[in-house]
Amino acid sequence: MPPLKRFAKPLSVRSLPRGFLGAGVTCGLKPSGKPDLALFVSDRIAAAAAVTTQNLFAAPPIHVTRDHLKSGRAQAIIINSGSANAATGRQGLIDARQMCALVSAALDIRSADVLVNSTGVIGQRLPMDRLAAGIDDAVSNLCSAGLNRAGEAMMTTDRHPKRTARRWTQGRREVRLATFAKGVGMIHPDMATMISVALTDAAVSAPLLRRALREAVDQTYNCLTVDGDTSTNDMVVLLANGASGAPRIERITSEGYRRLVRALTESFEEMVLSIASDGEGASRVAVIRVRGARTVADARKLARAVGRSSLFKTAIHGADPNWGRITMALGNAGVDIDPSQVSISVAKTPLLRRGQPVRHDRAQTSQAMRKDQVPVVISLGLGRAEATCWSSSLTEEYVRFNSAYTT
Amino acid sequence: MPPLKRFAKPLSVRSLPRGFLGAGVTCGLKPSGKPDLALFVSDRIAAAAAVTTQNLFAAPPIHVTRDHLKSGRAQAIIINSGSANAATGRQGLIDARQMCALVSAALDIRSADVLVNSTGVIGQRLPMDRLAAGIDDAVSNLCSAGLNRAGEAMMTTDRHPKRTARRWTQGRREVRLATFAKGVGMIHPDMATMISVALTDAAVSAPLLRRALREAVDQTYNCLTVDGDTSTNDMVVLLANGASGAPRIERITSEGYRRLVRALTESFEEMVLSIASDGEGASRVAVIRVRGARTVADARKLARAVGRSSLFKTAIHGADPNWGRITMALGNAGVDIDPSQVSISVAKTPLLRRGQPVRHDRAQTSQAMRKDQVPVVISLGLGRAEATCWSSSLTEEYVRFNSAYTT
Numbered sequence: 001m002p003p004l005k006r007f008a009k010p011l012s013v014r015s016l017p018r019g020f021l022g023a024g025v026t027c028g029l030k031p032s033g034k035p036d037l038a039l040f041v042s043d044r045i046a047a048a049a050a051v052t053t054q055n056l057f058a059a060p061p062i063h064v065t066r067d068h069l070k071s072g073r074a075q076a077i078i079i080n081s082g083s084a085n086a087a088t089g090r091q092g093l094i095d096a097r098q099m100c101a102l103v104s105a106a107l108d109i110r111s112a113d114v115l116v117n118s119t120g121v122i123g124q125r126l127p128m129d130r131l132a133a134g135i136d137d138a139v140s141n142l143c144s145a146g147l148n149r150a151g152e153a154m155m156t157t158d159r160h161p162k163r164t165a166r167r168w169t170q171g172r173r174e175v176r177l178a179t180f181a182k183g184v185g186m187i188h189p190d191m192a193t194m195i196s197v198a199l200t201d202a203a204v205s206a207p208l209l210r211r212a213l214r215e216a217v218d219q220t221y222n223c224l225t226v227d228g229d230t231s232t233n234d235m236v237v238l239l240a241n242g243a244s245g246a247p248r249i250e251r252i253t254s255e256g257y258r259r260l261v262r263a264l265t266e267s268f269e270e271m272v273l274s275i276a277s278d279g280e281g282a283s284r285v286a287v288i289r290v291r292g293a294r295t296v297a298d299a300r301k302l303a304r305a306v307g308r309s310s311l312f313k314t315a316i317h318g319a320d321p322n323w324g325r326i327t328m329a330l331g332n333a334g335v336d337i338d339p340s341q342v343s344i345s346v347a348k349t350p351l352l353r354r355g356q357p358v359r360h361d362r363a364q365t366s367q368a369m370r371k372d373q374v375p376v377v378i379s380l381g382l383g384r385a386e387a388t389c390w391s392s393s394l395t396e397e398y399v400r401f402n403s404a405y406t407t
Numbered sequence: 408m409p410p411l412k413r414f415a416k417p418l419s420v421r422s423l424p425r426g427f428l429g430a431g432v433t434c435g436l437k438p439s440g441k442p443d444l445a446l447f448v449s450d451r452i453a454a455a456a457a458v459t460t461q462n463l464f465a466a467p468p469i470h471v472t473r474d475h476l477k478s479g480r481a482q483a484i485i486i487n488s489g490s491a492n493a494a495t496g497r498q499g500l501i502d503a504r505q506m507c508a509l510v511s512a513a514l515d516i517r518s519a520d521v522l523v524n525s526t527g528v529i530g531q532r533l534p535m536d537r538l539a540a541g542i543d544d545a546v547s548n549l550c551s552a553g554l555n556r557a558g559e560a561m562m563t564t565d566r567h568p569k570r571t572a573r574r575w576t577q578g579r580r581e582v583r584l585a586t587f588a589k590g591v592g593m594i595h596p597d598m599a600t601m602i603s604v605a606l607t608d609a610a611v612s613a614p615l616l617r618r619a620l621r622e623a624v625d626q627t628y629n630c631l632t633v634d635g636d637t638s639t640n641d642m643v644v645l646l647a648n649g650a651s652g653a654p655r656i657e658r659i660t661s662e663g664y665r666r667l668v669r670a671l672t673e674s675f676e677e678m679v680l681s682i683a684s685d686g687e688g689a690s691r692v693a694v695i696r697v698r699g700a701r702t703v704a705d706a707r708k709l710a711r712a713v714g715r716s717s718l719f720k721t722a723i724h725g726a727d728p729n730w731g732r733i734t735m736a737l738g739n740a741g742v743d744i745d746p747s748q749v750s751i752s753v754a755k756t757p758l759l760r761r762g763q764p765v766r767h768d769r770a771q772t773s774q775a776m777r778k779d780q781v782p783v784v785i786s787l788g789l790g791r792a793e794a795t796c797w798s799s800s801l802t803e804e805y806v807r808f809n810s811a812y813t814t
Contacts, residue, residue, distance in 0.1 A: 055738035056744060057735065087731060089762065230735070310717060320810065324494060324639075327464045331637075332461070332463075339464045355496065357494060398717075399801055403724040
């Protein structure tokens, strides 16, 4: 699938942000023997921010990471795949803290400067002895190119690594941003986790970093609908270590801030598309754009309502230009819209214009929908706000995979 | 499937409410040639109430029915299957009014006393000439036993008719209630419509009838989750014609009112279970009971959040006791709960007790889940409110049917 292959190639060392090292090793958490432990390290203290799951059942490592992020700084991120350390109660908290302590000891940095997460099967305790050995192994393999391997080691059911890099100039210095992500369009049976690590050598104050991350995430990761559920381990983390030597970004009105947000948003958009396309169960991705809303919040709510409708998702899978399912989802979104003003196009074919059906060649429209990405544009005619949501199709494979896993 | 077969038998004439006649005829709206026009008539003016779809894109007949119900009275209900008269714009309104006018003329009753609905394919105009002939045919076939045929004529992809009767005594007179429903666990590809007609010979004031219907619907039809979407044509209608001779129900505190609500709730619960079980794509039904909530609204929100989760629905299909998907859905419901107090049992097997996983034989639990109905009990430990939600499983057949329909 093209949107995936694009991200499969490792990022070249010249595109990776300066002052960051990584490692991805195997410590035996996965039956497959694939890499399962990822370590990302900055050679100096970095400003740090994260957006973590809103699920009330947030996993223990998420609680530890939130706690460590209160300082607005961090120097390392340790992530294991294979086991999610979720629903593990008090022991899970102890184990997550222990992972930070092990990294802290091996790197001689503060434990509170280590962020932690886990992804994989839920409800089982982490094998701490294996993790201890793995962390030693990872630390001794830290290098710049190892960032690519770290990105791969956090994968679970991903078919391809997901990563992208951006470079831009700020104050005559080149600034770099690299983003690594895991998560798939067909969600992992036991825990649907999306993890993204973004590293930049820009210099940014912690409050502005938090704000930039939030702005970018709201337009991207928060508009991705796979099956409407938010995992207990979801996390997007961003470190900025200033190693580029570019002037420090201190003001929201600055050009530097604007460019950082743009680079983050573009990178995350690519990741979202890649995540939505991945997985055996995702045949294609609908890119749902709602325009002409009164507010961005309204536009997002409507785009997401369409994106999470099972009937819509199966229609996308079947390349069926069934706009009735779109109006049904819009009408159920809890947003005040005027049905007589709504226009809808799918795969660039107008299907509804101001509430009235448009004659079209159904077979031809269906043919136009048989692409990796299907654009769906909904115009409300109420205002000027807009939003985009990405939704993976719902397929037989999704159901087969998700119903026949543990038993 | 047992919960279905139970409702397949016609209701005996002695269990049908007095003063009601019905007919179900074929007027040629379905390619299959099956009955497609249902007429329900009271021999006198009846108090009338309805709960209709909250979808903003409500179909034209729903608008006409709402308008006619303002008086709180009605005498006939005309419903066609095969074509939903949805997304048909102004012409759709004219056609829906014309259906009422045709019934009005044939029965010599007021047009405003006729309620109307349609179900089937969307976006196409009703063939009014066929409907006119069909309405004449239906009127000339009106009889008591015809109520069963009317119930069958509103079916679309239903595999079996859904109907149930209740009798109770009020003021020394026997009161009867008959309920007919259509709608399936695997929603019709083009429009997911649920229609229910309840007829009673109790005498009830219009405001109390509305209230009783709302009370019963909130606990039953509004807690049914098939795919999370509300159709543009959904409708539950209730007529009370007083033909039993029982004293008129005028007060909410009266025994008569209480018994009416109970009969309605029990009947609707049966219908909901039958609807959730029906359809080629529904392998089983999860009955999700949330207990120990602070408010009924909270309990309902949580039960529905679990019921609409695709990951939960596929786990039910696969008989997979994957409680992680239940906690995930609970954590995303937007209700303030305490994860450390949550207990969960599935098919009577405790899986989580006050936030801690309970050891259990996974194969044995899975075996216990291989039933038509899977009880899921979630205790929050926060209060005394509770609610139940019914959810059909998500299967490969659902996806196949819904993705491969029109093209």
